[in-house]
Amino acid sequence: MLMTIVGIYTLFVLISIYTSVMQIGYVNSAKKGKAVLLSENDFIKAANYSVAKERISIANTFVDYIVFIFWIGIGIKFLEQNVSYENEALLNIAIVMGFVVINSLISLPFSYYEKFVLDEKFGFNKSTLGQWIKDTLISFVMTLLFGSLVVWGVYMIISSFDLWWLWSFIFIFAVVVLINMLYPTFRALFFDKLTPLQNEELDAKIKELMEKTGFVSSGVFVSDASKRDARLNAYFGGIGKSKRVVLFDTLIEKLTTRELLAVLGHELGHFAHGDIYKNIALVGAMLLGMFAIFGNLPLSLYTELNISQEPYAVMILLMLFMPVLGFLMMPIMGVVSRHNEYEADKTGSELGGAGGEIELANALKKLVNENKSFPLSHPIYIFFHYTHPPVLERLKELGVDIEEIDKRALGEACQADI
Template sequence: MSSFAFSVLFIVFLATSLSVRFWLGSRQIRHVIAHRSAVPAEFVEKIQLSAHQKAADYTVAKTKFSLFTLLVSAVLLICFTLLGGLQWISATVFGWTGSGMLYQMGLVVAFALISGAIDLPIAYYKQFVLEARYGFNKMTHKLFFADLLKSTLLGAAIGLPLIWVILLLMEKSGDIWWFYAWLVWSGFQLLMLILFPTVIAPLFNKFTPLTDDSLRSRIEGLMQRVGFASKGLFVMDGSKRSAHGNAYFSGFGASKRIVFFDTLLARLAPHEIEAVLAHELGHFKLKHIVKRIVVIFAVSLVFLALLGYLKQQLWFFTGLGVIPLLLTDLSNNNAMALILFMLALPIFTFMLSPLSSITSRKHEFEADAFAAKYTNADDLVAALVKLYEDNASTLTPDPLHSAFYDSHPPATVRINRLLATKLEPVTFNG
């Protein structure tokens, strides 16, 4: 393939993804606004019109903001690639370091710092303007920048050694470097599953053991019924950052733990909390987590193999606006290949997004059915209604937008499916 042909292909895919995203976003906005004036019949006795309208306004605002950030990202992508931004960064770093591993690590760091600096005002606006406008932001400016510093230092401490190992494998391991890199990356991901709940997450939030004896007894009874062993029940101080509520299961092997946002415990009754937890345990017992990990590992192997091919192709670099350094030794361009691949891959795989959404929604239905088997389906319905209201989740998303993007089924579909489980036996294939 010629570099010109690849440039044209890149532009076509970028324009197509932008057009589809803006079309879906405009559909979402129009559909939500069109249904803003009335609560859906299924929820008319459960959710007030004011809450429904707040959810509609919040959804529209988030969608407009996402379209704006999408446009900014597209402009930056063009600037980094076809307009020579990465070429300039590469030449500047090369002038400081010369060729070799120091240049490659310097290129990664420079790109990460520039990208982070560009993303900062967008993240700031989202937190302190958009989220605050609808009453969800609880974060102080001090905490925002403390989180930024922690995440930057943590990313450097964890990410830079990993990148160095990957680049070393790319340089020293021959044509099948990508397989060794995949083994390293897979091991790293599994290690993070173990370390995240006990080492990383506590750097950002405070986790305290659940002290409500009545609730603890109810939850332990549920875990015994479903056959789940946990290293603890914890409450996370999510309220210091956001008014949104949630509960989640984290960890792997001996580090498994169940975490409740303090905002969730303050809002839901004990039997509703039990039902929400039963849903989360359903993901574990039905092996959804393992299945997702297997899919991620398989896809990453394919993508690394593809990168193994592309990094040897001159047109891959020049077609994205970069003239490789030292053409006689392409190993000096491994870091650039990683960055270009990371930038270009989402453009070429965007239309595959619904596949992930379809699988995720299927898992949500299965976890709901699992929860209805071990708890009262009405309790989970009641909890979901409260969560939809408290999180200002729209009850009337555009069906096509939802099918393309949403990892969870629309509220009406999900709750109607849940209520139907009370009328029929539930079976699982595991």
């Protein structure tokens, strides 16, 4: 059984690295062709950023694999032998959170490099080292606090029910929904400063859009995201009455009013189609599958690992394999999500009135340019990683004829990698 587990994880790592290698080769080939959507310099810059990100991803995947081997080899046993509490609940919390803390510390160098080396080089990073340390510490404390509560909850369920994996799924699924509801509030409290939108004309137009789709929000807010990052973004956070419309100040600065309304119209399209609930249902299906599998692991596996079949061991094994099951689910979630994006684009362009598709197309072009998003990707990479369709496909679906789109460049890039 242990060899099967290791084999599955190894296959996951090999496929992950393969998709990244294919993407790197594809992008390096595509950047030699005619620029698409971007100026020639920005096209090459976006390609180089994409390649650099994939190289970090490969390094991260390789380190994760070494860490995985460490945990199933001696790591879990080490925690089991060196963490001691008479109270069983505290023992389980300490061992699981010890696992979480060690993994977090291992990932810190990658986080630092991506922020202060890669993003700094390409002009995204606006954060100071002090701000990054503060954010990291806040995240660390919140992880310890809320993570411990979740671990305690799962421990109590495992200790109290024969069909514990089903009740644990229900509990964790409820936590996921709660996080979605509270995310905007927690982000405003600890990370971003949110202020009500001061532009009364824009605020009125946004609320008019929301009324068209029946979206009820607790307000439209502006986030001071530019103090950390130069990328453009916006999100609708929360569920029910806790919903908020949050615009990054960078987005307001770079987009025209009509372009901004087109982007928000797209997000409202997701709401109108119930996409947030579809996504939560997909996550729920994945979680249910994970708990069903790890709730019925044979005792022989724990014997092979030389560890006790205790709640902490089950939780650690589940977290170790979460990336694998997530990766396997990603193609399914990607197909659904990309379909939803096309539909949201359609709704967004319709909400924008006459010429709405042009405004949305212009907004997408600006997002590609400002976020240094390389507009071409390998089909295999899209299959495993993309939740959004490639921007060129979105523009084609909108029926927008943009001169910067060179179909020959797209075709040459595809042929070069076949």
